[in-house]
Amino acid sequence: xxxxxxxxxxxxxxxxxxxxxxxxxxxxxxxxxxxxxxxxxxxxxxxxxxxxxxxxxxxxxxxxxxxxxxxxxxxxxxxxxxxxxxxxxxxxxxxxxxxxxxxxxxxxxxxxxxxxxxxxxxxxxxxxxxxxxxxxxxxxxxxxxxxxxxxxxxxxxxxxxxxxxxxxxxxxxxxxxxxxxxxxxxxxxxxxxxxxxxxxxxxxxxxxxxxxxxxxxxxxxxxxxxxxxxxxxxxxxxxxxxxxxxxxxxxxxxxxxxxxxxxxxxxxxxxxxxxxxxxxxxxxxxxxxxxxxxxxxxxxxxxxxxx
Ligand code: CP
Ligand code: NVA
Numbered sequence: 421x422x423x424x425x426x427x428x429x430x431x432x433x434x435x436x437x438x439x440x441x442x443x444x445x446x447x448x449x450x451x452x453x454x455x456x457x458x459x460x461x462x463x464x465x466x467x468x469x470x471x472x473x474x475x476x477x478x479x480x481x482x483x484x485x486x487x488x489x490x491x492x493x494x495x496x497x498x499x500x501x502x503x504x505x506x507x508x509x510x511x512x513x514x515x516x517x518x519x520x521x522x523x524x525x526x527x528x529x530x531x532x533x534x535x536x537x538x539x540x541x542x543x544x545x546x547x548x549x550x551x552x553x554x555x556x557x558x559x560x561x562x563x564x565x566x567x568x569x570x571x572x573x574x575x576x577x578x579x580x581x582x583x584x585x586x587x588x589x590x591x592x593x594x595x596x597x598x599x600x601x602x603x604x605x606x607x608x609x610x611x612x613x614x615x616x617x618x619x620x621x622x623x624x625x626x627x628x629x630x631x632x633x634x635x636x637x638x639x640x641x642x643x644x645x646x647x648x649x650x651x652x653x654x655x656x657x658x659x660x661x662x663x664x665x666x667x668x669x670x671x672x673x674x675x676x677x678x679x680x681x682x683x684x685x686x687x688x689x690x691x692x693x694x695x696x697x698x699x700x701x702x703x704x705x706x707x708x709x710x711x712x713x714x715x716x717x718x719x720x721x722x723x724x725x726x727x
Contacts, residue, residue: 424539488718578631
């Protein structure tokens with residue numbers, strides 16, 4: 421079997437590879453804005469397997485594949501044999517003989533890793549309980565687009581140490597920036613689950629205001645991620661004081677950006693005045709999922725394309 425590259429977690433790529441991806445993202449985005457056709461993936465097919473709900477991930481991959489000249493097929497657990505217990509290994513064998521690339525949104529990271537081990541084609545993580553690499557790919561591109569290099573900067577993560585947080589922490593190791601994390605007691609970072617090499621690139625703060633102070637970017641996510649709905653009430657109580665509000669953005673400073681992977685709950689993890697305010701770049705962040713993932717699809721299928 422030929423060597424196949426997958427994108428299962430953020431640290432799967434080097435900083436140099438990300439720099440290539442960001443250059444391609446910029447190029448692809450500019451062409452797209454000028455309505456210039458770019459069809460390098462003509463006759464290629466992406467299979468998208470969703471075991472959890474999605475708006476942005478499905479739309480950006482499906483539209484992105486179409487815009488690159490290829491096709492995308494949507495499969496959900498509900499209406500495929502995966503929902504009836506077909507082994508992941510068997511599904512990987514079959515799907516990867518019919519399609520050129522696969523994107524999966526599922527529960528445990530272990531499931532996508534098993535799929536990738538049995539796949540003949542590249543596999544992309546479209547979110548697991550542990551990681552969301554495509555999100556942070558777009559987020560870092562967005563930061564660079566707005567403010568320049570992220571190395572040496574400080575990102576404040578306020579809230580749950582979830583899949584998106586873990587991915588920010590991996591990104592900090594790749595790009596050499598710092599993360600100030602503030603979670604309620606009992607929801608702290610688990611370095612092993614986050615897949616970190618060490619603890620040098622993040623610091624934990626009991627007080628979210630302290631975490632935000634002087635940060636270049638403040639970011640958060642829902643208090644209850646998909647798959648954890650049974651904990652909703654307990655989480656609502658535990659996270660009450662972890663809302664990113666106007667005072668927190670003031671502590672960060674006037675040049676700080678605000679990001680949220682979306683969907684957001686105004687009045688819970690973020691105040692409406694922040695997400696709808698002048699420091700928020702959430703719509704650019706969401707749009708950049710499209711452009712960055714097109715660069716990712718190009719890279720995984722065609723290697724390093726030079727303009
Ligand atoms: N941010 C994100 O992944 O959104 P969806 O759940 O809508 O795909
Ligand atoms: N942490 C959230 C992200 C949604 C895009 C979840 O896993 O539900």
